[in-house]
Amino acid sequence: MYAIIENGGKQYKIMEGKKIRLEKISANTGEDIQIKEVLAINNGENTILGDPYVQGAYISGKVLGHGRLRKVTVFKYKRRKDYKKKIGHRQHFTELLVEKIYMEA
Numbered sequence: 001m002y003a004i005i006e007n008g009g010k011q012y013k014i015m016e017g018k019k020i021r022l023e024k025i026s027a028n029t030g031e032d033i034q035i036k037e038v039l040a041i042n043n044g045e046n047t048i049l050g051d052p053y054v055q056g057a058y059i060s061g062k063v064l065g066h067g068r069l070r071k072v073t074v075f076k077y078k079r080r081k082d083y084k085k086k087i088g089h090r091q092h093f094t095e096l097l098v099e100k101i102y103m104e105a
Contacts, residue, residue: 003101004040014098024092027063035059041103056104064095
């Protein structure tokens with residue numbers, strides 16, 4: 001069984017018992033959370049698609065921790081104009097352990 005969820009403008013494939021890194025969620029470490037933005041659910045036989053979300057479906061999980069990804073260098077440049085700008089960015093994330101995918105009938 002798996003589900004497709006939306007988080008931070010991106011889509012993620014979620015499976016029970018797996019760890020996943022999502023955009024930063026304002027929850028403390030060890031806290032239980034629910035994600036209700038479920039786009040699709042597949043239970044092995046049927047696929048249920050939402051419009052845009054599946055009604056009555058949610059993901060329950062436990063926050064394992066927070067962190068930051070590797071640095072991405074952003075370099076802006078315009079030729080012949082002596083314009084160069086170099087900055088870095090580290091995206092924040094929340095690591096989540098997916099405990100259960102719920103689908104209410």
